[in-house]
Amino acid sequence: MRTAAFDELMEAPIVGAPLSGGPSTPELAAAVSEAGGFGFIAAGYKTADDVRDEVEDVRGRTLRPFGVNLFVPTRAAADDAALAAYRESLAGEAERYGVEPGRPHWNDDEWERKLALVERERPSVVSFTFGCPDASVVARLRDVGIGVWCTVTRPTEAKLAAAAGADAIVVQGAEAGGHQASFDDTDAAPIGLLALLQLVRRVTELPLVAAGGIANGRGVAGAIAAGAFAAQIGTGLMLTPEAGTSSAHREALAGDAPTALTRAFTGRRARGIVNRFMLEHDAAAPRGYPYVHHVTSPIRAAARAVGDGGGINLWAGQAYELAEALPAAILVARWADETRRARP
C-alpha cells in the first residue's frame, strides 16, 4: 500500500507538533488538520488504550489526515546511586507538595502495544521521538500505508533514519521546547535549526519537516526557503483553547523569562522556561530517562494541581513569546497566509 504524498496530508505547510504530557489533545490535532495543517496525537506517556480512544476521538472530529507520535524506548545505562541521591535531594519538594517522590524505574511506554495499535488504526503518519525504529518496524508500518517520520537532531541521526527507510525527517533544532529528540542523550551542543537543515540536507534527499522555535508565518517561510517542506509548530499552539496546557503553564508562557535545557524533570535534556524547580535542581540532576521522569512525576502532578508554576516542567521553545491565545484554526490560517505572503 502506498503512503500518502505530502500534498495529500496538508494544504498548508504547517504540522501541529505532538506535545506529550498534557498540551496535545484530540481537539487540537483535529483543529489543526481541519484548518488545512497536519495534526498529531502525542502517544508518549499514555497507555495504548488511551491512544486508541484519542484516535477515535480525532476521527469523530475530522475526516482529514492526522498523525500519531511514539516515543522509541531507550535503555541508556543509569547510575542507581545517582538516581537515589537525586530522589533524596527532592525530599523538600515532595514535602512542599505533600507527596512522595516516585520510584526510579524503567518502562517501554507500551511500545509493542502502541505499534500494534497504529498498525491496526493506520493514521496517515507515525512519527518517532528518541530514535528511529529499525528497518523491519518501518517496513511493517509502510506496508499498511503509514508514512514514517523520524525526528533527528544531528546529521548522523538523519543518516540512520534514511537507512531505516523513513519517508521524511523531522529536523529538530536547539530552539525546540520540550525534549531534545536525540537518539542518545548526550552533552553535545544542540544545533540551531537553520544550520541543522543545511547539514541534514547534505546527507539525505528525504523531505524535511523543520521543528524548533517556529511560531509564526515568517518562521514557516524561513524554514521552507531553507529547504523544508513544512514546519512543525508546538509551543505556538500551547495557548489555544484546544490545547490541554495547564493554567500555571499558560501563565508562564504569557511572561518573558528565559528558557534553558535541563535534565531536572525527566533525566533527559529538555527546554523549558526557567523556574524555581529548574534553578534548584538542574545542577544535581543525573542523566537517566525515564527514571528521573518517574521520580519527579508525583511532585509535578501535585504542583500542577495547585497551580504552582514553580514546581512543574514549563516546556517551551525559544520563540514562546510569540504564542497567542487564539483558536488553532485561526492561528493555522493566519500562519498559512503569512507564509504565502513572505514568499514573493
Added chain:
Amino acid sequence: MRTAAFDELMEAPIVGAPLSGGPSTPELAAAVSEAGGFGFIAAGYKTADDVRDEVEDVRGRTLRPFGVNLFVPTRAAADDAALAAYRESLAGEAERYGVEPGRPHWNDDEWERKLALVERERPSVVSFTFGCPDASVVARLRDVGIGVWCTVTRPTEAKLAAAAGADAIVVQGAEAGGHQASFDDTDAAPIGLLALLQLVRRVTELPLVAAGGIANGRGVAGAIAAGAFAAQIGTGLMLTPEAGTSSAHREALAGDAPTALTRAFTGRRARGIVNRFMLEHDAAAPRGYPYVHHVTSPIRAAARAVGDGGGINLWAGQAYELAEALPAAILVARWADETRRARP
C-alpha cells in the same frame, strides 16, 4: 549627510562577516564587495594604525562599499584571584609551547582612536560587537554618512540599539562561530537564529542582518524569508584563499568534530570546534574578557606557529562543515544564485 540605502551597499544580500584574530583580510573584504556582497574589515585586536592601512588596502582593491567592525570596550568586573588561578592552571600549556602565559589586563582596543579613524575614513558602514555605543557616538558617525549597525543576541539588546539610533541590527544566533556579541557576557541560553529574528522583529522595524550558522544560499534564503534583508556569512568564507585563516584552523574546518561555546580562550563565550585546549580548560575558565584573552594569547600564538590545532581557538559556526576552499568571488556568486533560486 545621508547614510547609504541597503541596495546601494550590496547587489546580493550577502555580508562577509568581520572575523577578528586573523581570518579577515583586506583581500577578503574587497573580494566579497567586488562580487556584489558587502565586505568587512575586522578592527578588533588591531591597532588603529593597522586598521587605517587595511582601509587603504581595501580601497586599492575595490571601489565598492565596505564596512569596518569595532569591538565596544566592556568593563565587566573580573575576579583577580580567579584570573590568577586560571593563569596558574595554564602553566603546562605554556611549557608545552615554550612561552609564558600573558598578564591578565584590560585595554579598550584603542576605542577612541578607532572611532576617530572611521569618522575620518568614512567606510559606508561601521558595525559594533559587544554592545552599541551611545546615541552621541552613533550620531557622530551618521552625521558623516556612515551607516551604524549594532550586533545583538537578544531582543532587549535590539531595543537598546534602536534607541541609540542604529541604522540596522545584526541579529546573531546561537549558531554563530566566535564570540557571542552579547552586550554583557552572561550564562543565558543563546537563542537560535530563526527564533531570534522573530523575537527581534517584535521590538524594532529596523532592517535586520541575520548572522550565525549560515553558509550557503539556502541558508541566506531562509533568513530573508524569515524577515532579514541580508545574511552575514563568516565561517563559510574561512577556507577561501583570501582569508587569513591559519593552516591548523583550516585543517580543523575540513573535519567534522562538534562545536561548543567556551570561555577557555578569551574569558567570554565563543563557539569553536572542540579541541584539546577546550576540553582541558573549559571547566576552569573564569568569566573575564579581555583579561583571559591576554593570558592565553602567547600560548595560542605559539601553538599556531607550530601548526598545532589542539592549542588554538578554532572558532567555527555550527554549519562549518559547509565551508569550501574556493575563492570568495565564486562563493558569493554561487550563494547569490542559490538564494535567488530558493525564492520562487
